[in-house]
Amino acid sequence: MTQLSSGDWWSYERDDNVGVWTIHDWEALFDEGLQDAEKHYSETANQDEITATIIEFGHVDSLGAEMQDHMTDAWSQLAQTVELERTAYVADGITALAVKSNVEAPNTELETFESLDSALEWAKE
Numbered sequence: 621m622t623q624l625s626s627g628d629w630w631s632y633e634r635d636d637n638v639g640v641w642t643i644h645d646w647e648a649l650f651d652e653g654l655q656d657a658e659k660h661y662s663e664t665a666n667q668d669e670i671t672a673t674i675i676e677f678g679h680v681d682s683l684g685a686e687m688q689d690h691m692t693d694a695w696s697q698l699a700q701t702v703e704l705e706r707t708a709y710v711a712d713g714i715t716a717l718a719v720k721s722n723v724e725a726p727n728t729e730l731e732t733f734e735s736l737d738s739a740l741e742w743a744k745e
Contacts, residue, residue: 630657632664637671638743639664640736646680650687658698665702672743673704675719676736677711683718691722699725706731708739 625632629649633640641661643649649657665673683691699707706729709716716732723730733739 625660627653627656627660629653632660634670635740636744637669638674638740639670639672640674640676640740642676642678643680644678646677646683646687650690654690658694662698662702665698665704671704672706672708673702674708674710674736674739674743676739677709677715677719680711680715683715688718688722691719692724695719695722696724699723699728699730704728706743708733708743710734710736710739 624634627649629645630641630643630653633642639661641657643657661673664670707723707725708731709719710733711719712734716734720730720732731739731742733742
């Protein structure tokens with residue numbers, strides 16, 4: 621994978637038809653840079669050659685109620701406005717499952733993983 625762009629708390633790489641966003645510090649991103657990261661996701665994931673996305677969470681202590689509410693509203697809207705076949709959430713423990721449970725994307729298959737390699741394999745199927 622080749623890193624194509626990044627923000628203060630996130631980076632973006634691409635592997636064939638899969639866009640991979642790594643969030644290095646979720647709390648800092650949520651507090652200070654989420655709009656830029658979401659704009660980048662919207663613009664990039666909407667490209668014709670992207671059929672799947674992966675969002676990998678690096679450092680996450682917990683997803684508070686405000687964060688989960690934001691995912692339910694903004695991330696569900698993002699997922700429904702880009703045309704993707706699959707989206708994977710990668711994180712340790714139950715974080716990825718918590719994200720998945722807050723995102724509504726009826727036309728996109730959502731899945732959770734604890735490793736990026738497993739998520740990439742699934743996204744490319």
